[in-house]
Amino acid sequence: MKARPTIADLASTAKVSISTVNRILNGSSSVKPRTIERVQKAAEEIGFYGRGVIEDRQRNARPSYCFGFLLQQSTRELYRLFGSSIVNACQRRSGEKVEALVEFVDVLSPENIANRLDALGEKCDAVSVIAGDHPLIGQTIHSLKLRGKPTVAYITDQSAPDRAGYVGTDNWKLGRTAAWFLAQTAQSPGRVAVFIGNHRYQCQDVSDASFRSYMREHAPHIQIDDSRPTHEEPEEAHRIVSQLLSELDDLRGIFIIGGGISGVLRALREAAPERRDKVKVVCRDLGPETRKGLTEGLITAALCHPMDRISDELVATMIASLTHRDSPAILQRIVPFETITPESV
Known part of the structure:
Protein backbone atom coordinates (compact mmCIF):
# COMPACT_ATOMS: atom_id res chain seq x y z
CA MET A 1 0.00 0.00 0.00
CA LYS A 2 1.39 3.41 -0.99
CA ALA A 3 2.33 5.63 1.95
CA ARG A 4 0.41 8.83 2.45
CA PRO A 5 2.43 11.92 1.36
CA THR A 6 4.04 13.69 4.29
CA ILE A 7 4.77 17.35 5.03
CA ALA A 8 8.35 16.66 4.04
CA ASP A 9 7.17 15.29 0.66
CA LEU A 10 5.06 18.40 0.13
CA ALA A 11 7.91 20.73 1.02
CA SER A 12 10.24 18.90 -1.35
CA THR A 13 7.75 19.00 -4.24
CA ALA A 14 6.98 22.70 -3.70
CA LYS A 15 10.69 23.50 -3.19
CA VAL A 16 10.07 25.22 0.14
CA SER A 17 11.14 24.45 3.69
CA ILE A 18 9.19 22.20 6.03
CA SER A 19 8.76 25.19 8.36
CA THR A 20 7.08 27.14 5.53
CA VAL A 21 4.56 24.33 5.00
CA ASN A 22 3.90 24.24 8.75
CA ARG A 23 3.31 28.00 8.85
CA ILE A 24 0.78 27.67 6.03
CA LEU A 25 -1.04 24.80 7.73
CA ASN A 26 -1.08 26.71 11.03
CA GLY A 27 -2.55 29.83 9.40
CA SER A 28 0.47 32.09 9.71
CA SER A 29 0.14 35.41 7.87
CA SER A 30 3.89 35.63 7.21
CA VAL A 31 3.84 33.48 4.06
CA LYS A 32 3.54 35.22 0.70
CA PRO A 33 0.42 34.45 -1.39
CA ARG A 34 2.57 33.22 -4.29
CA THR A 35 4.31 30.74 -2.01
CA ILE A 36 0.96 29.47 -0.72
CA GLU A 37 -0.20 29.05 -4.31
CA ARG A 38 2.92 27.03 -5.17
CA VAL A 39 2.41 24.80 -2.14
CA GLN A 40 -1.27 24.35 -2.98
CA LYS A 41 -0.40 23.20 -6.52
CA ALA A 42 2.17 20.79 -5.13
CA ALA A 43 -0.43 19.44 -2.68
CA GLU A 44 -2.79 18.75 -5.58
CA GLU A 45 0.02 17.07 -7.50
CA ILE A 46 0.98 14.59 -4.80
CA GLY A 47 -2.46 14.17 -3.20
CA PHE A 48 -1.50 15.69 0.14
CA TYR A 49 -4.16 15.06 2.79
CA GLY A 50 -4.27 18.68 3.98
CA ARG A 51 -4.84 20.37 0.64
CA GLY A 52 -8.30 21.61 1.69
CA VAL A 53 -6.68 23.53 4.53
CA ILE A 54 -4.07 24.96 2.16
CA GLU A 55 -6.75 26.03 -0.31
CA ASP A 56 -8.52 27.85 2.53
CA ARG A 57 -5.26 29.56 3.50
CA GLN A 58 -4.75 30.57 -0.13
CA ARG A 59 -8.18 32.17 -0.32
CA ASN A 60 -7.64 34.09 2.89
CA ALA A 61 -4.17 35.26 1.82
CA ARG A 62 -5.41 36.92 -1.40
CA PRO A 63 -5.30 40.72 -1.51
CA SER A 64 -8.73 42.26 -1.07
CA TYR A 65 -10.06 45.27 -3.02
CA CYS A 66 -13.25 47.25 -3.38
CA PHE A 67 -13.56 48.79 -6.85
CA GLY A 68 -16.13 51.34 -7.95
CA PHE A 69 -17.52 51.48 -11.49
CA LEU A 70 -19.48 54.56 -12.55
CA LEU A 71 -21.46 53.72 -15.69
CA GLN A 72 -24.21 55.63 -17.48
CA GLN A 73 -27.95 55.42 -17.96
CA SER A 74 -29.46 52.61 -15.94
CA THR A 75 -32.34 52.52 -18.43
CA ARG A 76 -30.09 51.33 -21.28
CA GLU A 77 -29.69 47.58 -21.54
CA LEU A 78 -26.18 48.00 -22.96
CA TYR A 79 -24.86 49.63 -19.80
CA ARG A 80 -26.54 47.01 -17.65
CA LEU A 81 -24.68 44.40 -19.73
CA PHE A 82 -21.43 46.28 -19.10
CA GLY A 83 -22.19 46.23 -15.38
CA SER A 84 -22.92 42.50 -15.27
CA SER A 85 -19.78 41.76 -17.26
CA ILE A 86 -17.67 43.81 -14.83
CA VAL A 87 -19.11 41.96 -11.81
CA ASN A 88 -18.30 38.62 -13.49
CA ALA A 89 -14.76 39.80 -14.26
CA CYS A 90 -14.23 40.64 -10.59
CA GLN A 91 -15.47 37.21 -9.58
CA ARG A 92 -13.11 35.54 -12.05
CA ARG A 93 -10.01 36.94 -10.35
CA SER A 94 -8.17 34.03 -8.76
CA GLY A 95 -5.27 35.96 -7.22
CA GLU A 96 -7.36 38.62 -5.49
CA LYS A 97 -10.71 39.14 -3.83
CA VAL A 98 -12.42 41.97 -5.69
CA GLU A 99 -15.72 43.47 -4.61
CA ALA A 100 -17.49 45.35 -7.42
CA LEU A 101 -19.60 48.39 -6.61
CA VAL A 102 -21.41 49.28 -9.85
CA GLU A 103 -23.40 52.52 -10.03
CA PHE A 104 -25.27 54.20 -12.89
CA VAL A 105 -25.63 57.90 -13.67
CA ASP A 106 -28.90 58.95 -15.32
CA VAL A 107 -28.34 62.72 -15.16
CA LEU A 108 -25.33 63.18 -17.44
CA SER A 109 -24.34 66.71 -16.47
CA PRO A 110 -20.60 67.08 -15.66
CA GLU A 111 -21.48 68.41 -12.20
CA ASN A 112 -23.53 65.35 -11.33
CA ILE A 113 -20.98 62.89 -12.71
CA ALA A 114 -18.15 64.63 -10.83
CA ASN A 115 -20.12 64.51 -7.56
CA ARG A 116 -21.05 60.86 -8.03
CA LEU A 117 -17.46 59.94 -8.89
CA ASP A 118 -16.16 61.72 -5.80
CA ALA A 119 -18.68 59.94 -3.56
CA LEU A 120 -17.84 56.57 -5.09
CA GLY A 121 -14.15 57.20 -4.46
CA GLU A 122 -14.88 57.62 -0.75
CA LYS A 123 -16.09 54.01 -0.60
CA CYS A 124 -13.57 52.30 -2.89
CA ASP A 125 -9.86 51.63 -3.34
CA ALA A 126 -9.96 52.62 -7.03
CA VAL A 127 -12.65 53.75 -9.45
CA SER A 128 -13.40 53.71 -13.17
CA VAL A 129 -15.72 55.99 -15.08
CA ILE A 130 -17.47 56.31 -18.43
CA ALA A 131 -18.01 60.01 -19.03
CA GLY A 132 -17.51 62.87 -21.42
CA ASP A 133 -14.25 64.77 -21.06
CA HIS A 134 -14.83 67.84 -18.88
CA PRO A 135 -12.68 70.00 -16.54
CA LEU A 136 -14.98 69.30 -13.57
CA ILE A 137 -14.48 65.57 -13.98
CA GLY A 138 -10.74 66.11 -14.45
CA GLN A 139 -10.62 68.06 -11.18
CA THR A 140 -12.37 65.21 -9.38
CA ILE A 141 -9.87 62.72 -10.82
CA HIS A 142 -7.07 64.95 -9.51
CA SER A 143 -8.69 65.14 -6.07
CA LEU A 144 -9.10 61.35 -5.93
CA LYS A 145 -5.46 60.84 -6.85
CA LEU A 146 -4.36 63.08 -3.98
CA ARG A 147 -6.41 60.86 -1.66
CA GLY A 148 -4.74 57.71 -3.01
CA LYS A 149 -7.72 56.64 -5.14
CA PRO A 150 -6.64 56.03 -8.77
CA THR A 151 -9.19 56.57 -11.55
CA VAL A 152 -9.26 54.56 -14.77
CA ALA A 153 -11.15 55.96 -17.78
CA TYR A 154 -13.27 53.25 -19.38
CA ILE A 155 -14.52 53.03 -22.99
CA THR A 156 -13.84 56.75 -23.55
CA ASP A 157 -10.62 58.43 -22.42
CA GLN A 158 -10.20 61.55 -20.31
CA SER A 159 -7.69 64.36 -20.84
CA ALA A 160 -7.10 64.62 -17.07
CA PRO A 161 -3.33 64.17 -16.57
CA ASP A 162 -3.97 62.55 -13.18
CA ARG A 163 -5.96 59.62 -14.50
CA ALA A 164 -4.33 56.27 -13.75
CA GLY A 165 -5.18 54.63 -17.05
CA TYR A 166 -7.51 54.05 -19.97
CA VAL A 167 -9.16 50.81 -21.12
CA GLY A 168 -11.00 50.76 -24.45
CA THR A 169 -10.79 50.04 -28.15
CA ASP A 170 -8.75 51.71 -30.88
CA HIS A 305 -16.50 46.03 -27.28
CA PRO A 306 -15.80 42.35 -26.42
CA MET A 307 -17.53 42.32 -23.05
CA ASP A 308 -15.60 39.63 -21.19
CA ARG A 309 -12.16 40.59 -22.42
CA ILE A 310 -12.50 44.34 -21.92
CA SER A 311 -13.99 43.83 -18.44
CA ASP A 312 -11.07 41.57 -17.49
CA GLU A 313 -8.63 44.21 -18.77
CA LEU A 314 -10.39 46.92 -16.78
CA VAL A 315 -10.17 45.03 -13.48
CA ALA A 316 -6.53 44.07 -14.14
CA THR A 317 -5.67 47.70 -14.92
CA MET A 318 -7.29 48.92 -11.72
CA ILE A 319 -5.27 46.39 -9.72
CA ALA A 320 -2.11 47.50 -11.55
CA SER A 321 -2.90 51.14 -10.79
CA LEU A 322 -2.82 50.31 -7.07
CA THR A 323 0.25 48.09 -7.34
CA HIS A 324 2.17 50.87 -9.14
CA ARG A 325 0.51 53.77 -7.38
CA ASP A 326 3.65 55.93 -7.37
CA SER A 327 4.42 55.49 -11.05
CA PRO A 328 3.83 58.58 -13.24
CA ALA A 329 2.93 56.37 -16.22
CA ILE A 330 -0.67 56.28 -17.46
CA LEU A 331 -1.68 52.69 -18.14
CA GLN A 332 -3.15 52.11 -21.60
CA ARG A 333 -5.01 48.91 -22.46
CA ILE A 334 -6.33 48.78 -26.02
CA VAL A 335 -8.67 45.86 -26.71
CA PRO A 336 -9.50 44.94 -30.34
CA PHE A 337 -13.14 45.52 -31.21
CA GLU A 338 -15.38 42.80 -32.63
CA THR A 339 -17.22 43.11 -35.95
CA ILE A 340 -20.72 41.65 -35.98
CA THR A 341 -22.78 41.39 -39.19
CA PRO A 342 -26.25 39.96 -39.88
CA GLU A 343 -24.64 36.68 -40.91
CA SER A 344 -22.58 36.31 -37.73
CA VAL A 345 -25.03 37.44 -35.06
Missing part, protein backbone atom coordinates in the same frame (compact mmCIF):
# COMPACT_ATOMS: atom_id res chain seq x y z
CA ASN A 171 -11.34 54.27 -31.89
CA TRP A 172 -9.31 55.57 -34.84
CA LYS A 173 -9.39 52.12 -36.45
CA LEU A 174 -13.04 51.71 -35.50
CA GLY A 175 -14.09 54.87 -37.33
CA ARG A 176 -12.19 53.92 -40.47
CA THR A 177 -13.68 50.41 -40.37
CA ALA A 178 -17.18 51.89 -40.18
CA ALA A 179 -16.35 54.10 -43.17
CA TRP A 180 -15.09 51.09 -45.12
CA PHE A 181 -18.39 49.26 -44.57
CA LEU A 182 -20.50 52.19 -45.71
CA ALA A 183 -18.26 52.98 -48.69
CA GLN A 184 -18.45 49.35 -49.82
CA THR A 185 -22.20 48.95 -49.37
CA ALA A 186 -23.56 52.34 -50.51
CA GLN A 187 -25.33 51.58 -53.79
CA SER A 188 -24.82 55.00 -55.35
CA PRO A 189 -23.42 58.48 -54.59
CA GLY A 190 -25.21 60.28 -51.80
CA ARG A 191 -25.08 61.43 -48.20
CA VAL A 192 -24.05 59.77 -44.96
CA ALA A 193 -25.32 61.03 -41.60
CA VAL A 194 -23.14 60.71 -38.50
CA PHE A 195 -24.73 60.56 -35.04
CA ILE A 196 -22.78 61.10 -31.84
CA GLY A 197 -24.00 61.17 -28.27
CA ASN A 198 -22.01 64.21 -27.20
CA HIS A 199 -18.97 66.06 -28.56
CA ARG A 200 -17.18 65.59 -25.22
CA TYR A 201 -16.91 61.80 -25.55
CA GLN A 202 -13.37 61.29 -26.81
CA CYS A 203 -14.10 57.83 -28.20
CA GLN A 204 -16.88 59.25 -30.37
CA ASP A 205 -14.93 62.31 -31.47
CA VAL A 206 -11.94 60.22 -32.57
CA SER A 207 -14.17 57.75 -34.42
CA ASP A 208 -15.94 60.64 -36.15
CA ALA A 209 -12.63 62.16 -37.30
CA SER A 210 -11.21 58.88 -38.62
CA PHE A 211 -14.50 58.05 -40.37
CA ARG A 212 -14.24 61.33 -42.30
CA SER A 213 -10.55 60.73 -42.96
CA TYR A 214 -11.28 57.42 -44.70
CA MET A 215 -14.14 58.85 -46.73
CA ARG A 216 -11.99 61.74 -47.97
CA GLU A 217 -9.34 59.26 -49.12
CA HIS A 218 -11.46 56.49 -50.60
CA ALA A 219 -15.06 57.62 -51.15
CA PRO A 220 -15.17 61.18 -52.51
CA HIS A 221 -18.56 60.41 -54.06
CA ILE A 222 -20.11 60.26 -50.58
CA GLN A 223 -20.97 63.51 -48.82
CA ILE A 224 -20.78 63.47 -45.03
CA ASP A 225 -23.08 65.80 -43.13
CA ASP A 226 -22.09 67.57 -39.94
CA SER A 227 -22.30 65.29 -36.91
CA ARG A 228 -25.64 65.33 -35.17
CA PRO A 229 -25.69 64.92 -31.36
CA THR A 230 -28.43 62.68 -29.96
CA HIS A 231 -27.48 63.31 -26.31
CA GLU A 232 -27.75 59.52 -25.96
CA GLU A 233 -31.57 59.82 -26.30
CA PRO A 234 -33.45 57.38 -28.60
CA GLU A 235 -36.32 59.85 -29.09
CA GLU A 236 -33.96 62.48 -30.43
CA ALA A 237 -32.35 59.94 -32.77
CA HIS A 238 -35.81 58.88 -33.97
CA ARG A 239 -36.81 62.48 -34.67
CA ILE A 240 -33.66 63.24 -36.67
CA VAL A 241 -33.73 60.05 -38.76
CA SER A 242 -37.43 60.42 -39.52
CA GLN A 243 -36.76 63.96 -40.75
CA LEU A 244 -33.79 62.87 -42.87
CA LEU A 245 -35.77 60.06 -44.49
CA SER A 246 -38.56 62.45 -45.40
CA GLU A 247 -36.32 65.25 -46.71
CA LEU A 248 -33.28 63.58 -48.30
CA ASP A 249 -33.72 61.31 -51.31
CA ASP A 250 -29.96 60.68 -51.43
CA LEU A 251 -29.42 59.43 -47.86
CA ARG A 252 -27.27 56.31 -48.26
CA GLY A 253 -25.86 55.59 -44.84
CA ILE A 254 -25.92 56.26 -41.10
CA PHE A 255 -22.97 55.89 -38.75
CA ILE A 256 -24.25 56.00 -35.17
CA ILE A 257 -21.32 56.31 -32.79
CA GLY A 258 -23.21 57.09 -29.59
CA GLY A 259 -26.52 56.13 -28.02
CA GLY A 260 -29.91 56.18 -29.68
CA ILE A 261 -29.81 53.08 -31.89
CA SER A 262 -33.33 52.05 -30.86
CA GLY A 263 -34.67 55.38 -32.14
CA VAL A 264 -32.80 55.00 -35.43
CA LEU A 265 -34.20 51.52 -35.94
CA ARG A 266 -37.74 52.63 -35.11
CA ALA A 267 -37.55 55.37 -37.75
CA LEU A 268 -36.28 52.89 -40.34
CA ARG A 269 -39.08 50.42 -39.55
CA GLU A 270 -41.63 53.19 -40.03
CA ALA A 271 -40.24 54.08 -43.45
CA ALA A 272 -41.34 52.46 -46.70
CA PRO A 273 -39.25 49.35 -47.55
CA GLU A 274 -37.96 50.84 -50.81
CA ARG A 275 -36.76 53.89 -48.84
CA ARG A 276 -35.04 52.18 -45.92
CA ASP A 277 -33.40 49.53 -48.14
CA LYS A 278 -31.20 52.26 -49.61
CA VAL A 279 -29.84 53.27 -46.18
CA LYS A 280 -27.02 51.23 -44.65
CA VAL A 281 -26.38 51.50 -40.90
CA VAL A 282 -23.18 50.91 -38.93
CA CYS A 283 -23.33 51.25 -35.14
CA ARG A 284 -21.53 50.49 -31.89
CA ASP A 285 -21.99 47.53 -29.54
CA LEU A 286 -24.37 44.61 -29.36
CA GLY A 287 -27.32 45.17 -27.04
CA PRO A 288 -30.76 43.59 -27.53
CA GLU A 289 -31.93 46.35 -29.91
CA THR A 290 -28.79 46.07 -32.03
CA ARG A 291 -29.10 42.29 -32.19
CA LYS A 292 -32.70 42.60 -33.38
CA GLY A 293 -31.71 45.19 -35.98
CA LEU A 294 -29.00 42.91 -37.31
CA THR A 295 -31.35 39.95 -37.62
CA GLU A 296 -33.85 42.16 -39.47
CA GLY A 297 -31.16 43.30 -41.89
CA LEU A 298 -31.53 46.94 -40.85
CA ILE A 299 -27.94 47.10 -39.58
CA THR A 300 -25.00 46.34 -41.86
CA ALA A 301 -22.42 45.97 -39.08
CA ALA A 302 -21.98 46.54 -35.35
CA LEU A 303 -18.46 47.31 -34.08
CA CYS A 304 -18.44 46.06 -30.52
